[in-house]
Amino acid sequence: MADPLTVIGYSDLEGIYDEPDSIARLGSFLLARRDDDTLLVGAGDNTALGVASTVSHNKPGVELPTRPGRAIAAPFYRAVEPDVETFGNHDLDHGPADARDLVREFPTGWTCGNLHTDDGLFGADAGVRPTRTFETGVGRVGVFGVTTTQLPAITPNASSLRVTNPVDAARTAAADLRERVDYVIGVSHCGRDDPAVAAAADADLVVGGHLHERCAGIHDGTLLVRTGGSGVVEATTGGKYAFHDSIRTAPDRSLLDTYTRVREALELDTVVAHVDEPVVRDRETLTTGESRLVNFVADAYRAATDADVGVMHASSLRTGPPLAGDVSAGDVIAVSPFGNRLTTLSVSGTALRKALAVACPAAENDRWLLSVSGASVVWDDTTGAFERIRIDGDPLDAEDEYTVAVQEYFVVTETMPTLTEGAVQSYHGLQYDHLVAHAANGGLGIGIEDRIVRPKQ
Known part of the structure; x- marks a missing residue:
């Protein structure tokens, strides 16, 4: 039997970019755990949603060490280079064009198989794919991504987009990947529908998001884990998992400096x-x-x-x-x-x-x-x-x-x-x-x- 794959997952980081020490410790923690047997995945709403993002988006002209708005997350992404990210609703708060810019700018492989425009898969022209594959030290890995059907209704600037059934999309994507890879991993920003996604997909592991409640459990043979937006989860295709809430790793100095300067420039500590x-x-x-x-x-x-x-x-x-x-x-x-x-x-x-x-x-x-x-x-x-x-x-x-x-x-x-x-x-x-x-x-x-x-x- 092949050695298990380790997946480090997170979702709904949202306002963490307002906390220089927290985002710097998270970056340091993730960098320390990267190796050939580990995949780093995000299950949506991990681009910057918070005070700095909102204020900078609405306060043009302020000199920052990064682009304003959701792109405030860019230094974190460049530091840790996640393997995979899918879309959460907040990643599209500023509209489809802005989200495409994030896809082009952030060094991660975006995957979402059930988010569409009238012309086809959303973001395909910028590099979004319905699935991704990776070679790791323990074998070939396939990853699919799906997002919540609520997205157009709760994200006014993205109301023109169409979301198909994530359960059907996950089932189809996982079946296709299973023919070509050793492990199938899902990233699902579907909240209450995460268990149904996990149960339908022939996957080894699904990392969930959207619902800010932690969960871990087996659904028709597939392990589903979700952090609820707090910390990260470290899980294996062998069924083991551990949540890491309080990250005590020494902060990454570069990230700490960058996000401290963002707060200072926006005068958030007044x-x-x-x-x-x-x-x-x-x-x-x-x-x-x-x-x-x-x-x-x-x-x-x-x-x-x-x-x-x-x-x-x-x-x-x-x-x-x-x-x-x-x-x-x-x-x-x-x-x-x-x-x-x-x-x-x-x-x-x-x-x-x-x-x-x-x-x-x-x-x-x-x-x-x-x-x-x-x-x-x-x-x-x-x-x-x-x-x-x-x-x-x-x-x-x-x-x-x-x-x-x-x-x-x-x-x-x-x-x-x-x-x-x-x-x-x-x-x-x-x-x-x-x-x-x-x-x-x-x-x-x-x-x-x-x-x-x-x-x-």
Whole structure:
């Protein structure tokens, strides 16, 4: 029997490029483990998504040691030269043309067999392939890549692309590779569909992504591993695996210097507020009811627009360490590091009720994702409906018109379907700038105010 192949996988690195020490330690760790028997693969959303990427994309003219936007990841890619990368939804946030530039620029083999344009496989002209093959010290390896069917719907700038069924694509690609290689590896940015991809593909190992939850398990004979965006996983085709979260390797000095200079150039460490009582940002706090952080964001939106209601869907809030002590501009932007405009809409009470309900627990999603400013709600978890909604203390009137402040993403996607572009009244600049301004005006001092009440939970 052939010796096992070792695969080091990661996905959803996203905001790590905002942390010079973390990205430098990761680079050092990966370089130390590269050998002829090891393959290094990324399962999507590993180009820079975070504060530095967003701010540099929207702040042209700043001198950086790398191109702005998602290309801030380039020094990392040049240092470690991953063998394979597939597309995550955030890799296309700035549109197909920008993603093609990343394919041409980054020294890695891009593979994605189910992402298409009207003319065929996306990025084929730039070097994207449905599969890749490699010669290693333990044999010939074939790798296929697939991405989530959600991509066009949740990535407005890539809505023109078409995603075919990743399970079918994985099955076909793996069967083709199995005829030609000793090992078949999959990289799947499909989240909840990762297990189905693994089960369908005749693969030795699948590295998953998109869903920020760690997993490891066998699916119809195929090992699926997913880091959830934290650290890396080291797995073998023999079925062994180990997750590495806390990487204590000495940082790569070149990467540390590069990403430190990026932060300095963008002035991300400028202190804008001081917080005595830490504002918690863990997933449980942000998705089980009212919290100080979601109140802060909704308040910032309403304060900047004078709207009747500020609304935040917590799916666009990022977890992380608490905001405590001296809080920098970068710390605040990291809460929601997206370059969407803040938008004011005029909607009926009926449309507002429906929009708010989307962010409340449902049979398919038990997370609480709603935050409001200028309003309060009472939600019955048993019936899955509002008992009461008040706007500025008065009951919501189905026939009245209300102004609503929300970030543009929720207007141009189907996330909250009753908030539509036709209802837009005005735009107010980049949403994260208003978060920084509100923090500087004392907004992080907010507490819990019974805006969200769930008496029967």
